[in-house]
Amino acid sequence: MSEGKKSVYKPKPVSGFPEWLPEVRIVEQQWLDHIRRVFESYGFCSIETPSVEELEVLHAKGEVDKEIYVLERLHREEGDKEARLALHFDQTVPLARYVAQNFNELVFPFKRYQMQRVWRGERPQKGRFREFTQCDIDVINIDALPLHFDAEMPAIIWEAMNGLPGMEGQKIQVQISNRKILFGLLAHYQIQDAQRYTTLIDKLEKIGEKEVLIGLKLNLRLDKLSEDLANKFIELAKIKTSSASELRSMTQKLDVENETFKTGVEELAFTLENLKNISGIVADLSIVRGLDYYTGTVYETRFLDDPTYGSICSGGRYDDLASQYINKKLPGVGISIGFSRLFAYLLEKGALPVGQKSPAHVLMVLPSEERRADAAAAAQKLRARGYNVELYHAAKKIPDQLKYASRKGIPFVWFPPFEDGRPHEVKNMTTGEQKAADPESWKPEKENLHAVA
């Protein structure tokens, strides 16, 4: 406070709540635009739901209440009777509520995408944020939903993820399983509480075969079952193939006579068959998505070079989306890109094409205050033709204006006619070349076209 220096409160970034500089945000926008374009190209419509739901709605599933952020009005008055509101932690619970609430207005099969922020009060760690964006697609139908959708989901996601700028060098794999296979196996041995087993299998990659085996044997003892059955679980969890026929023969070896088991294998084989043109998709029976409500197909997606980073895109099929809200059977299948996880990973790796700090294609030079109207008119002509043009804000020296364009990464600098009658000129900031141009017909050179596209 001394020496006339003001005391300032220096704010720090809030842990778990990411925000980006403009040059990173530009890439994030390209990502969001690309994903949206792919989703829409398959006819999925957009919805957005409020950031909050009534706490009762979020509690319906019960499991994750530890992670929920509840809202309180700072100056709530005594006696204010309001429903307790909380930030949604995924987009599936809001979807279920939305579909039930608008059931009569929607056309089924209802195919929607949703790209919003969600919140979880978890302790922040690598790849885990408290506020993050998810990009979901789901198809919901009444009574029954064709199995073809189980194959369409990962195909769409594959196209969406692999077309993202910066993903060119990344090897990813979509791993598919069907929970009926494991449920069938467990039913075959009259095991009642499947959940205890599914959560264990789910940990195979994380804690290793030995630890899983110990856990399995403990559970088997509780269920008074022969210990060597444990090996069957491990054997099942190790099945990994992209061939439908191989899947059939490998699962046959497990010798399980059970309708659920067989249905699961056939559904998975069908899905695999329909995805055979996509190289990065495999059946992996260790995938079960432990705590979720899926009833058939399940998906996860991993970086092949870094499988411990966890799934960057997950989902599955559920028999009944919204039975807690509506007396209808609404089966669905969906998949969700963990957008922020994926984006932050590539950003940290330096894989994103971060460069331009501005969406401007052209910086319009302001030669002098007297020429402002000419410069503004030229800028407006280029804008009308679809180009983004920033008019420089002051009649500074030309080198200062060029430096500004260069610092912002603006690929072209435009000179409107000067007092001496010179015509319009445009400078390509990559090549340094400067030449006459007409704002009514100018087109960027090929080498800089990507920056303008």
Added chain:
Amino acid sequence: MSEGKKSVYKPKPVSGFPEWLPEVRIVEQQWLDHIRRVFESYGFCSIETPSVEELEVLHAKGEVDKEIYVLERLHREEGDKEARLALHFDQTVPLARYVAQNFNELVFPFKRYQMQRVWRGERPQKGRFREFTQCDIDVINIDALPLHFDAEMPAIIWEAMNGLPGMEGQKIQVQISNRKILFGLLAHYQIQDAQRYTTLIDKLEKIGEKEVLIGLKLNLRLDKLSEDLANKFIELAKIKTSSASELRSMTQKLDVENETFKTGVEELAFTLENLKNISGIVADLSIVRGLDYYTGTVYETRFLDDPTYGSICSGGRYDDLASQYINKKLPGVGISIGFSRLFAYLLEKGALPVGQKSPAHVLMVLPSEERRADAAAAAQKLRARGYNVELYHAAKKIPDQLKYASRKGIPFVWFPPFEDGRPHEVKNMTTGEQKAADPESWKPEKENLHAVA
């Protein structure tokens, strides 16, 4: 629970948290796309900030804490020491924090747009939501910011708002004033607490001239000033003109000898002069934006047919954006479209072009399961050419598939080759015409082009 009927919890919409059906959301997306396109065409870059700030940051301005939503983790453990977080209530406070925090990384003048949700715990009423979207543009510079930006802001906003689908029939008016004029008048009469007067002037439209006069006289008595000065305030507040010279002559009549007053008039005249090509922009000296931190130019925007709906787009100039965070002088000027207010208003009026429930341009018929691969291939060809194509999900009768397209508002239905060897055909759902077409070269007819653009 009797008769085997399940008990369901029927969720209601949460008051103040709007959500839309797919056909409305499509228009909302068109709006957001259009506004973004205009903002970027002037070289504004996008930023997004977290939905939350530390409560201390939001409190910096002090005034509006009543409206703040604070977050609590539902199962926060005893002794957890975490900064108190709250949802932001505007985008200016986060911008100030962002600029201070990233000062060394940003290029100035920093021109950014921001289109995010904000939250206010106010009691919901017509045109007031608890969660809503704002679309802001601001320019921030170090030490000084050219006055030209005060004219550029409403020009950009004018272009953005008037190009929105559904706004064609709406008459809006951007009202501009400069707070220095009123501050100058008050200083001329040695009035210390200007705030008491600015809030009164701000109410002129709402409570009427008579009530304002009563309030003014009360304040004047407190300040021991002659009552007939009140008439000068009213006279000032009634000045409304789009001519810079008229503004000068009208304000001259008030006979105020004061530098602040003169500067305010000249700044406003300059701004007006630079906006003379836009018909819907006027100087209106009743505009002061009572509770805000503006120091010069201020903006509001109203529907001419419904001025009591309140401002749909507001902003102004501030001398010093972030002095509480950083020892720099950072003047800025900005304006914000009250997106949700504006959108909800037009929706209620039935003025929005609500129709299509799907982004699909084409519904691809599935003639039979055997022909699925052909249908899928044709769909993929059209997608590669930029069209959105939904593949129908089941080999139902053709009339069922046509009905589905019609219910979703999909403008074209495509028939892939049938078993009988007929070539591809496409049906225009508007005209009913059906004819042969090639997926590699087909283009929509003019009358349906708007749906595909």
